Amino acid sequence: MAGDHPLAVKAPKHVAxxxxxxxxxxxxxxxxxxxxxxxxxxxxxxxxxxxxxxxLDELMCIRWSSVRTLELMRTWNIxxxxxxxxxxxxxxxxxxxxxxxxxxxxxxx
Numbered sequence: 001m002a003g004d005h006p007l008a009v010k011a012p013k014h015v016a017x018x019x020x021x022x023x024x025x026x027x028x029x030x031x032x033x034x035x036x037x038x039x040x041x042x043x044x045x046x047x048x049x050x051x052x053x054x055x056l057d058e059l060m061c062i063r064w065s066s067v068r069t070l071e072l073m074r075t076w077n078i079x080x081x082x083x084x085x086x087x088x089x090x091x092x093x094x095x096x097x098x099x100x101x102x103x104x105x106x107x108x109x
Contacts, residue, residue, distance in 0.1 A: 036065065044070040049086025055093045062100055064093070 044066035045056060056064055069089075070080065078085045 036063075037067075041066050047080060048089065049081045049083065051086045051090035052080060052093065055090045055097070059094060060097050061104070062097075069093075 045053060047070055048056065048066070056066060056069075073080050073085075073089065078089070080086060080089055
């Protein structure tokens with residue numbers, strides 16, 4: 001489940017609503033990492049392939065740690081720039097985003 005995932009980073013309560021630059025709404029149960037280094041996040045983000053970068057940049061309704069995602073991919077010996085793994089990482093992130101949106105729908109009901 002996305003909310004329980006160790007890579008999820010909850011956006012602060014003052015950020016804009018979904019769809020505005022990867023800073024989504026506050027969702028109960030998502031991990032909040034207050035020690036995000038923007039430069040490290042950008043360096044990690046740039047190492048992903050184009051499909052995973054698109055999902056991270058345009059689709060995710062929550063702030064998501066590129067650093068933690070890249071670390072996880074490396075522990076699994078995944079080359080995130082290979083077209084095969086780029087598509088798989090993008091699909092995985094899309095699935096996590098869909099789960100977050102399902103949870104959001106339940107919380108707003």
